[in-house]
Amino acid sequence: MNAIIVSALLGVVMMFSGILLKNKSSLKYIAIGGLLLLLIANLFQTYGVYTVVVNSHELLRFQKFGLFFNSIAISATLIYVILSGRDIEHAGNYPAEYFALIFFVLCGVSILCGFNSLLMLFLGIEILSIPLYILTGSDKRNLKSNEASLKYFLMGAFTAGIMLMGIALIYGATGSFGIVSPSIITTPTGGTAVPKASYLEIAGVLLLFVAMCFKVSAAPFHFWTPDVYDGAPSVFTSFMATIVKAAGFFAFIRLLEGQSAILGPTWKILLSFVIIATLLIGNITAVFQQSVKRMLAYSSIAQAGFMLFALYSANDISKEGILLYAAAYSLATIGIFAVLIKMKDYTLDGFNGLAKTEPVLALTTTICLLSLSGIPLTAGFFAKYYMLASVVKTGTGLWLVIVAVLFAAVSVYYYFRVIQAMYFREGVAETTEITAGFKAGMVFVAGLIILIGVLPSLLLNYFYF
């Protein structure tokens, strides 16, 4: 609750500071201060300290898992603003509003971390999405940005309709907005059984599934992703592809945990189809991209395929895993995007020879890329490790794991092309001015990736506190 209230207030504060402040460059520091405040407020709640007690009548229920995820999301945003704050200011004419919208998105994330009712899920998703439509179109004079924004809005609105339809059907069938369907009963042996799921309810759950697949850009509902990510100003793509997407996954898992049993054994078959399609489309298409930005868009689809494993296995390991995955993936992607924004040329050739001109950036980007490809000693390895281990633990789906690792090998191909461009190819990579502070930030991100990669227990022990 703390985080929801504080983030909404901070959004308003940011808007007014845009009117009251003449000096635009101090906005970044206000935002950083606000994020720290938000993080502290969320941590307070994690340890049972509330600023305001609101009785939400069980519409919201905060558990450690959700609050911990929220802390990760806020910390990732903090790192994102520290690294790319300057570029957010230059993305368009209204920097204060952009920061305000980012805080509103975080408000949506906070709701998604604690929703306990399908209505709150819908509200959370919408609060999260609407600011994004605006951010996508913030480069007002750029046609591609306009196109992306319109496309995203139309598709998003359509999906909102599908989601509402699903919720309505479920409500019609069960008379409840609860995220755990009353049709599911626990058997004496501890398993679950569904004696009387109606077709209405099954249809409702399927529609919800489709809507959530859209939000996390899982195939075959991924078509908006490359265009939107490519068209949006790069700084906002970074935010969308990491924090927002991870929050979508969190909501997906929380929702389907209580609903998937309705679909019976079909559920795993359906999900494995989606996982394989996502991995296939994301990885194979990324191989052919010449623009690093577009490659990262497809790579985010591919990474979503891996995150879907958390849904497939739905056990303790997968819960830890999705936290680790969200942290590892967000860190690495934010790092790469922060560098990408500084590049004058977004194509692969634009990275040629970066190791000579900016060795620190090249090294830190390499660490981020290694993490995305899942090489040991980086956070990305343990993220993938947990996902695979959770599936192996279920005892079924070993074939799915093997398919997934083969695609992980494919992903190495396109991630390493960037490394090859930076280190092994001749050229002069042109960048905008790189400050010492930015380099320090990148080194910090890379250091964090390696730290989590060597000792993931640092992050996860905290989870069990």
Added chain:
Amino acid sequence: MIPLLLILIPLLSGLAIFLLKDSPASKALALVSSLATLVLSLMAVFTKGALTYDAAWLPGLGSRFSLLQDGMSKMLSLLTAISFPVVFAATYKNVYQRSSAFYGLMLLTQAGLLGVFLASDALLFYFFWELALIPVYFLCSIWGGEKRIAVTFKFFVYTFIGSLLMLVGLLYVYSQTADHSFAMQSFYHANLSAHAQNAVFALFFIAFAIKMPIFPFHTWQPDAYEQSPTAVTMILSGVMVKMGIFAVIRWLLPMVPQGFHAHSMLVVLLSVTGMIYASLIAIRQDDIKRLIAYSSIAHIGLMCAAIFVQNQIGLEGVMIQMFNHGINVIGLWIVADVIEQQLGTRKFSDLGGLAQKAPVLAILFVIMALANVALPLTNAFVGEFLMFNGLFQFNGWIAAVAGISIILAAVYTLNMIQKIFYGNTVEKTLQAVEVSGNVQWVLSILVLIVLVMGVYPQPMIELTKDTVSAIFANR
């Protein structure tokens, strides 16, 4: 403590060298660091019994930072520790751009290799397995030959696919261990059905077979050896291929004995096919590096076959040969490097009569080359004899076919000696001069090892006896 230091010294000095900008200092520091590692590994060899180190690492996952240095690990860490100073000393005059990065990456490779040979925790083993690969990828891609980027990438993707399959295997075995632990003993006693053993065998063996490499997974190897800078090729073929053989003995054989047994005939046949195939190709090569690369495939094939015949004598042969092959092949690469650095070519057709210009080099090279053919009194003879003996006990016919490779080895090796060193001098070799002192010293040391181990191999057999008998005690 020694096992931990063996990893830490190259790791930390490797990272430190990165920070140096000055090139002579980085060279010297790399040499000093590798000599320190050599001293430590010699201390380990002369310590009785297995050395261990154990510390908490990932309690939630059941993985510990535990190292074990038994006979086989001692032998392989000694090989690693000898190789690096030898490589550094022999290529001391080579000039590399960004030399601090070069030597830093080399030492990181050494840390990874030593970690692989010492780890007794499966997850830790996997970590080091990858850690050894990443620096090599950069070494070959930055300092390699003309086609380096594509070739090294092929090498990387090949081995990475293998590693990932191994990771799936690791996870599966882990899920079947009684105490949910990655410890070596838990893996040995994992509860695996016959069906599961076959699956796990396949997942692991592909990773190891790519690394060795075994026919038909070998296609990355000749290109990678040819395009890599020679200092790296020495490490690749002298030490890194032993990772695959080591891993089969350390992990695969005790972990899935039934799966191992079920596939032994298949693997032996593949290995022997690879031996003959690689030897035949080696005969047709016109490039020193490619010839040694194919010859290396043939030798590794024999070692792999000798493991899969599953008898004690074969395994003893493998133990000795792992060490000796490393020494011999590094010696050959050093000569190849000298010729390339001095004359700018590696083609036999451009060379001839070098013995007249560089008699010392010729003598040293001939001894190394004869050791490569496994002539009696050279080190490789003992190992090959034991391995063929083991193969013969397994199946006489296969042993007979494999024996043809000895003849073929003599054909291509003697052909190489003849074309490079004897005959009339040609245009290129006219300006050739005797090699510098450091190379002569290094080669002399290697030749000494070749002869001593050829005449008196008993200490090496004794050293690795505990590993061999532990494996056969369990069955």
